Amino acid sequence: MSKLTNYWNNVADSWQKQAENSNAYFSQRTQLVVKLLLHYINSGKVLEVGCGAGLLSYELVKQGFEVYGFDVAEKMVKNTIEKLSAIQENPDAYFRHSPNGQVPFEIKFHLIVAMGVFPYVQDHNQFLKMLCPYLEEGGYIVASNVNNLSLHTLPALAAHFLSWHPSKNWHETLTAILRTGLDTGGFVDYNPQQQCYGAEAFDRLFAQQGLTKIQEVDLFCLNPLPLDRKALERTKIGKYFARNLGFHHIGLYQKTSKISAVNKE
Numbered sequence: 001m002s003k004l005t006n007y008w009n010n011v012a013d014s015w016q017k018q019a020e021n022s023n024a025y026f027s028q029r030t031q032l033v034v035k036l037l038l039h040y041i042n043s044g045k046v047l048e049v050g051c052g053a054g055l056l057s058y059e060l061v062k063q064g065f066e067v068y069g070f071d072v073a074e075k076m077v078k079n080t081i082e083k084l085s086a087i088q089e090n091p092d093a094y095f096r097h098s099p100n101g102q103v104p105f106e107i108k109f110h111l112i113v114a115m116g117v118f119p120y121v122q123d124h125n126q127f128l129k130m131l132c133p134y135l136e137e138g139g140y141i142v143a144s145n146v147n148n149l150s151l152h153t154l155p156a157l158a159a160h161f162l163s164w165h166p167s168k169n170w171h172e173t174l175t176a177i178l179r180t181g182l183d184t185g186g187f188v189d190y191n192p193q194q195q196c197y198g199a200e201a202f203d204r205l206f207a208q209q210g211l212t213k214i215q216e217v218d219l220f221c222l223n224p225l226p227l228d229r230k231a232l233e234r235t236k237i238g239k240y241f242a243r244n245l246g247f248h249h250i251g252l253y254q255k256t257s258k259i260s261a262v263n264k265e
């Protein structure tokens with residue numbers, strides 16, 4: 001089992017617990033993404049890539065979407081199925097473990113959701129290319145990425161410096177934080193050609209695959225500071241700062257060659 005899969009299997013229960021706390025950052029991020037999506041699409045088939053504890057899938061099922069999902073971590077999928085069984089019939093037919101990260105369904109979707117997954121993917125371009133054929137023409141994809149040079153990184157760096165220890169491990173964690181903003185480094189082998197950091201590079205990646213950016217929201221991820229409370233209502237200058245100094249860049253992109261019937265308007 002890879003380090004990545006092992007890590008997410010081990011933290012599956014605690015991740016679910018903290019993410020379900022309505023005051024927690026990830027729970028607020030989920031609500032914000034649902035709000036953002038409902039401006040553009042309100043029905044159809046959804047694929048959640050890296051469904052984790054199933055937070056977003058749960059909310060989308062509640063909104064009436066037909067939601068499918070997969071994750072490389074088996075324990076995460078098990079937790080999602082348990083959670084979804086309260087509101088969805090046969091959730092085990094919709095949520096699958098995919099050890100190699102390939103899409104385990106042979107259908108097309110009106111919406112693909114990949115929140116918090118790209119930082120753990122070795123090759124962003126290859127991953128997005130793998131997902132694109134599963135998206136209907138006119139369909140949407142919402143995805144997030146991290147910005148290594150964010151305000152969120154500063155406390156993480158400070159805490160790491162305070163724990164100084166002359167070991168290989170300490171230096172590896174320092175490099176990971178500086179490169180990715182995550183102390184695990186996303187478990188990727190670093191190669192600047194394969195991952196993109198920051199909003200601009202991420203948007204460019206999607207544009208290269210023919211996906212037009214429709215909306216974006218950038219989050220500082222600095223709980224309990226209130227910087228993200230009105231993230232969808234930022235002024236032009238607020239957007240600029242959030243885009244450049246925020247930690248999570250969330251983009252909503254559309255396959256635009258033909259607008260499908262799932263559009264609200």
Ligand SMILES: C[S@@+](CC[C@H](N)C(=O)[O-])C[C@H]1O[C@@H](n2cnc3c(N)ncnc32)[C@H](O)[C@@H]1O
Nearest residue numbers: 008050051052071072073076101115116117120
């Ligand atoms: C930060 S969690 C996010 C969970 C969920 N998307 C959310 O926003 O609450 C990342 C999840 O992505 C999964 N993951 C990482 N790489 C993946 C890949 N290549 N394919 C599918 N799942 C992946 C992990 O196992 C983990 O459950």
